[in-house]
Amino acid sequence: MVRILPIASSSLNLASLRPSLSPLRFSTTARLGVTLTAYNPSRKLALFRLGSAIPQAQSFGIKAPKMLRAERNSIEAGTVGSVAQASTAVSQENVLEWAKNDKRRMLHVVYRVGDLDKTIKFYTECLGMKLLRKRDIPEERYTNAFLGYGPEDSHFVVELTYNYGVDKYDIGTGFGHFGVAVEDVAKTVDLIKAKGGKVTREPGPVKGGSTVIAFVEDPDGYKFELLERGPTPEPLCQVMLRVGDLDRSINFYEKAFGMELLRKRDNPEYKYTIAMMGYGPEDKNAVLELTYNYGVTEYEKGNGYAQIAIGTDDVYKTAEAIELCGGKITRKPGPLPGINTKITACLDPDGWKTVFVDNIDFLKELE
Secondary structure, eight states, rough: OOOOOOOOOOOSOGGGOOSSSSSSSOOOOOOOOOOOOOOOOHHHTTTTTTTTTTHHHTTTTTHHHHHHHHHHHHHHHHHHHHHHHHHHHHHHHHHHHHHHHOOOOEEEEEEEEOOOHHHHHHHHSSOOOOEEEEETTTTTTTEEEESSOOOTTTSSSEEEETTTTTOOOOOTEEEEEEEEEEEEHHHHHHHHHHTTTTTEEEEEETTTOOOOOEEEEEEEEEEEEEEOOOOOOOSSSEEEEESOOOHHHHHHHHTTOOOOEEEEETTTTTTTTEEEEESSSSTTOOEHHHHHEOOOOOOOOOOEEEEEEEEOHHHHHHHHHHHHOOOEEEEEEEEOTTTOOOOEEETTTTTEEHHHHHHHHOOOHHH
């Protein structure tokens, strides 16, 4: 969907790195300006208390007409400022309320891999995903593959990007893991071992809880948490990212993204706190797992993980809400050249990137 250049690395040929969300592309960084219409009060309102100013002006040797104009201008400016401030508050309230009611869904997560065929084999044979579609763009020197547990119009999926000639990426310390719900963690781990996969945490209860989990790594080193659950419509259920200020992030995702705080859990013994954010219950929807490690405010993002895409009914209002909440717009809302799919892109307070895609345009792309 969007062409993304990774973070610079001395070991990579940046000219060859052209990951994409789908056919969409965007270019230069820009900020969206929010315009508020100022209200101009009537002259009668501005002059309602000028009577007491004239005698005082004369006592100081200032001519009445001059003082009258100064007082009037001062009152008009103050009144306009007050009304404009009220207008801003109304605008923020309307936009943020709209964000909560917007029809949003996490569409896909984008990241870069060094061997596309090897990764596809691991995801299909070990994790049970299906290859939904694959697209090669030789003129841009990259290939995309979309994999998941159901159609893209109703499921959260992964979008893998392979850049010609680049076989390794830096995942960094900020990205955590993807979550996959399975009915039998131990059985899945045995299968992964039989296929030569890497298991980094054997099956067992999560620390401080009872849910059975395990951790495995794909061929590029991306971690997957296997969570033991009953049947679910959304097996690809989590994306975990680390943040430097959890309360700040929760506030941003609630207001700017219209997400709901599903649950929050503090683990003082292990010095971390997590918050699950999403658009519906964890057992039925993909969610964003934000993790705060005590005392850590910044992380290295590397150049492997790229972004999440979220559907919206209006990219213009979405961009406005994001800016009102302190987010940074990196791609102004509007249609992309050539295909007319409307998108906007932004960064959260920690610099994690998200692309919002018009819901109707996204479905048209899949036809």
